[in-house]
Amino acid sequence: MKRLQQIAGNIESAVNTILGNNLVHWIKADATPVTNMDIAIQAAIIRIIREHYPNDNIISEEEGGYHISAGEQYSWVIDPIDGTANFIEQKKEFGISVGLMEDNRFVEALLVFPALQEKYYAAAGAGIVLNGQPFRPAPPDMSQIAKEVILCSKTMHSLTPFFSTEGYNTTCYRCATYSLLMLLKGRAVMYHTINTRLYDVGPMSFIVSEAGIKSFDSNRRALAFSVSEDVIPFFLSTVYEQLPEKIYEIMMMPTV
Template sequence: MTGYAADLALAHLLADAADAISTDRFRALDLRVESKPDLTPVSDADTAVEREIRALLAEHRPGDGLLGEEYGEQPAAGPDGRRWVVDPIDGTKNFVRGVPVWATLIALLESDRPVLGLVSAPALGRRWWAATGAGAYAGPDAASGAPIRVSGVKDLADASFCYSSLTGWESAGRLDAILQVMRHTWRSRAYGDFYGYMLLAEGALDVMVEPELSLWDVAALVPIVTEAGGTVTDRAGRPAPAGGENSAIATNGLLHADILERLGEPAAR
């Protein structure tokens, strides 16, 4: 076991509590949905899950900091700078439309670097987790997880390529570039949100890219992909997350230089 064994056990406890709330509200006829100032949706499940996680962390890790998508930043009380980062429901647009591809994302950061990540997708019956130096695992629950590993695909022509949306890449001024990548790959699909990264970590696809995302969208994904043998950087080639507004180029490692050359910012090429 690693030095993060107790933290990982706590992350599973947080995910169990989150799953109980989110599955009860999924496809509920009385689900309440509002629009945030950026016009993205937030449901009563999002807020209820984050409140429960905050309460549990206050009980079990009162000195740790916390950043949540719905209720913002709570500074760390202790001197070591540990901070949990939580997205109560990643894929809220799927959640509110009854699409089962959504998850709770839980990360632990030390010195602003993710050292633990857990992704729980109860509607898919699957959970993924990793901690630095401990490998990456997936399964229906903590007791039945199995190690996962990225693919060994070396050539873009043989690669399964995943992306979030074409509109985001158009806004980033890279629509032509991503279309060129799609023309050169074996297969391309937009699974979106957390799911593309988890399929990458399992070796089911080889590349997942996203032009813009927040810390809570990516922090939990990084340890899982990297402990599975993959690579995650931003579009400038810096290890993700890079702070502030983030982007992500996630690959099996073997394809990273090629994808970064094609989709990276000028400073990365």
């Protein structure tokens, strides 16, 4: 049994217990929302990891979540609740994200979407498991999704006019993991964000990569992750085999 697979049940149990508590939320110093459940879920996942793999690196979103030693082989990447604003508003677009990297390469990931009652697990080269059963994505129906583009809140206002002139529809879910899930389910053709973090996009982009959905940087190269707290300036994931030239031109335009 693989490392994350071994503790996935413990993580899911802890998450389900915590989500049954009363919700308290506030605004952090960076003006983003956080809840008592973000903090509790992060603490619970870190505790489970420490019990089984005490020397591994840990990178997570909330305060107190960084434990990085350059010489360690394995690194855990945690977003206790991605889409916290949606969670506070009782919307469905949020998820709990845990990934495992070996050196600078993702090898396992677990994504739990409580409002959808769906949990996805993937290990490198082993495909995707949905709720304990093999998940085999159907080929995307391009006639239905070819004009659906998901943007982040930082680019929605500035990029929508450009996409509109090219005949695309845009939407924003305020949740990277849910946005990538829409690609996996064949409901959108691409997801683009800027100035994101490893814990926001890393684990779920690994899962969609197991379905053949690729992620790129601003130079059109396959996105190379690293064990770091650094900002990822450009992220694009798409079902297109080759993204049209015009789309990259639009993506690279300055945002306001």
